[in-house]
Amino acid sequence: MADQSLISARGLVKRFGDFTAVDGIDLEVAPGEAFGFLGPNGAGKSSTMRMIGCVSTPTAGELRILGMDPVRDGTRIRARLGVCPQLDNLDPDLSVRENLTTYARYFGVSRAEARRRADELLEFVQLSDRANGKVEPLSGGMKRRLTIARAMVNEPDLVLLDEPTTGLDPQARHLVWERLFRLKQRGTTLVLTTHYMDEAEQLCDRLVVMDGGKIVAEGSPRALIENYSTAEVVELRFADGLDSNAQYAAKLDGIGERVDPLPDRVLLYADDGDAAVAEVHRRGLSPASVLVRRSTLEDVFLHLTGRTLVD
Amino acid sequence: MTTETTTVRGAGDPRPLRPVVAVVERYLTLYRRLWQASVFSSFILPILFLVSIGIGVGGYVGSIEGVDYLSWIVPGVLVSTAFQICVGESTYPVLGDFKWVRAYHAMRAAPVQPKDIVHGHLLYMIFRVQLSIVAFLLVVVFFGGLHSPWALATLPICALLTAAVVTPVTAFAATIESDSYFALLFRFVVIPATLFSGVFFPVEQLPVAIRPVAYASPVWHAVELSRAATLGRAPSWPIVVHIGYLLLWAVVGLLAARRAFARRLED
Numbered sequence: 001m002a003d004q005s006l007i008s009a010r011g012l013v014k015r016f017g018d019f020t021a022v023d024g025i026d027l028e029v030a031p032g033e034a035f036g037f038l039g040p041n042g043a044g045k046s047s048t049m050r051m052i053g054c055v056s057t058p059t060a061g062e063l064r065i066l067g068m069d070p071v072r073d074g075t076r077i078r079a080r081l082g083v084c085p086q087l088d089n090l091d092p093d094l095s096v097r098e099n100l101t102t103y104a105r106y107f108g109v110s111r112a113e114a115r116r117r118a119d120e121l122l123e124f125v126q127l128s129d130r131a132n133g134k135v136e137p138l139s140g141g142m143k144r145r146l147t148i149a150r151a152m153v154n155e156p157d158l159v160l161l162d163e164p165t166t167g168l169d170p171q172a173r174h175l176v177w178e179r180l181f182r183l184k185q186r187g188t189t190l191v192l193t194t195h196y197m198d199e200a201e202q203l204c205d206r207l208v209v210m211d212g213g214k215i216v217a218e219g220s221p222r223a224l225i226e227n228y229s230t231a232e233v234v235e236l237r238f239a240d241g242l243d244s245n246a247q248y249a250a251k252l253d254g255i256g257e258r259v260d261p262l263p264d265r266v267l268l269y270a271d272d273g274d275a276a277v278a279e280v281h282r283r284g285l286s287p288a289s290v291l292v293r294r295s296t297l298e299d300v301f302l303h304l305t306g307r308t309l310v311d
Numbered sequence: 312m313t314t315e316t317t318t319v320r321g322a323g324d325p326r327p328l329r330p331v332v333a334v335v336e337r338y339l340t341l342y343r344r345l346w347q348a349s350v351f352s353s354f355i356l357p358i359l360f361l362v363s364i365g366i367g368v369g370g371y372v373g374s375i376e377g378v379d380y381l382s383w384i385v386p387g388v389l390v391s392t393a394f395q396i397c398v399g400e401s402t403y404p405v406l407g408d409f410k411w412v413r414a415y416h417a418m419r420a421a422p423v424q425p426k427d428i429v430h431g432h433l434l435y436m437i438f439r440v441q442l443s444i445v446a447f448l449l450v451v452v453f454f455g456g457l458h459s460p461w462a463l464a465t466l467p468i469c470a471l472l473t474a475a476v477v478t479p480v481t482a483f484a485a486t487i488e489s490d491s492y493f494a495l496l497f498r499f500v501v502i503p504a505t506l507f508s509g510v511f512f513p514v515e516q517l518p519v520a521i522r523p524v525a526y527a528s529p530v531w532h533a534v535e536l537s538r539a540a541t542l543g544r545a546p547s548w549p550i551v552v553h554i555g556y557l558l559l560w561a562v563v564g565l566l567a568a569r570r571a572f573a574r575r576l577e578d
Contacts, residue, residue, distance in 0.1 A: 055576065085417075089416050091341070108330075
């Protein structure tokens with residue numbers, strides 16, 4: 001099994017001085033999978049990605065990428081990876097097409113083949129009409145698509161995307177997702193980090209939730225919701241809410257599986273939301289607003305990683 | 312869990328120069344887009360210097376060490392132009408490719424190693440400087456500023472100077488976090504090296520106590536060799552000492568640059 005994995009990690013650790021960024025994680029990524037690292041800022045996602053990308057040496061543990069050792073065979077592994085970094089690093093003084101052809105040459109692709117691939121990839125990311133233009137005037141979404149195209153220029157076995165849609169507006173995000181979904185359909189193995197739940201749900205077959213350098217949960221989006229949340233969530237707002245939500249939570253105790261009082265509302269985790277609402281009314285409570293919704297990864301995420309803001 | 316041990320080693324790449332060539336190509340592609348901007352500083356400006364100082368000041372100076380002043384400063388201005396290009400292209404552009412453009416990080420994610428980037432940048436710089444020197448020599452030959460076919464030796468001399476200057480400056484640029492350090496470099500290294508390296512007057516004019524500053528500067532050694540070449544005479548020190556000193560800078564600089572790039576691009 002492990003021999004076929006594109007990524008295989010056992011007890012992987014990354015320390016910077018006294019700070020432990022990645023604290024002993026295990027993971028396997030199979031060919032054709034879309035695998036996600038979900039977690040708040042500082043969870044260790046990017047450090048893990050850098051180790052997988054063979055630009056950061058693991059402090060301890062075992063890591064195999066494409067069956068090879070990233071320390072000894074880093075160059076050989078990177079030849080088969082496509083990397084879309086969190087910060088765009090396109091060449092602003094080169095044209096859109098030159099950014100792709102120049103990059104292809106780092107992988108030893110011939111000039112003619114580089115031009116052919118560049119045109120094909122620009123078509124794929126819908127930037128053909130900008131091929132001869134400069135990079136600087138491109139929008140954030142266009143630059144990100146160009147970076148994704150650049151990551152494909154060596155026809156990689158494994159594509160690493162570090163927060164591929166952070167900072168993009170909704171239209172641009174959807175276009176990027178759609179292109180990444182196409183890549184996935186073609187059988188490209190994608191590994192991405194994100195702190196967007198909708199992104200993880202849209203793109204990932206399987207994901208791990210990281211917090212404090214550790215993996216705190218693993219599974220498909222659906223399985224994570226089933227394991228760490230309920231089918232539905234009821235959001236209750238009370239007119240005199242705010243300070244008294246904790247008191248309401250006490251009165252709601254026993255409805256559904258879990259009650260979570262927040263400053264502005266109370267969440268009821270229940271498999272049958274409507275039944276839970278009926279029980280709320282039966283207990284003589286009359287919330288100002290009631291919303292029954294399906295559970296999302298966000299509920300899982302907040303349950304697992306807590307609500308404390310991490311900067 | 313067992314792991315395979317039959318993995319092929321990465322060291323046996325049959326074409327180790329391929330990434331270096333690709334790095335050079337990137338610089339050449341950039342230069343093709345931006346070369347116009349460099350024509351003034353690396354070509355027109357030195358010609359203006361020659362005309363104003365060589366002919367203007369030269370009218371008062373007359374001759375120096377037995378030749379007219381213009382002919383005397385031609386090799387000086389030539390080497391100092393090469394020096395300026397080397398420093399200019401190894402300071403902001405290098406720091407920029409680490410900090411703002413992050414082009415080196417992009418290369419690092421591909422199968423390009425830090426030392427490949429250093430070597431590629433150096434080869435491109437040698438090409439860049441050679442181009443300027445050829446253009447400069449072509450103009451100067453019409454001024455009657457070259458007195459010997461040995462003038463062609465200024466090309467390899469400037470290539471050696473390029474290696475001696477680009478590598479330590481690149482290492483410096485790869486080590487710092489803020490471009491304000493470049494002001495120190497320009498003030499305390501570049502300007503003194505230009506003024507006191509025998510470009511405009513013989514180092515022997517300097518007080519004995521200050522002369523070692525000139526002798527320590529790679530620029531002076533390149534000027535001495537170039538002046539010997541364009542005037543067709545022997546340099547003041549043995550040729551092998553001048554060349555050896557420049558080589559020393561190049562080798563130490565190259566090692567420092569490779570180390571600085573590796574440190575900055577890996578953790």
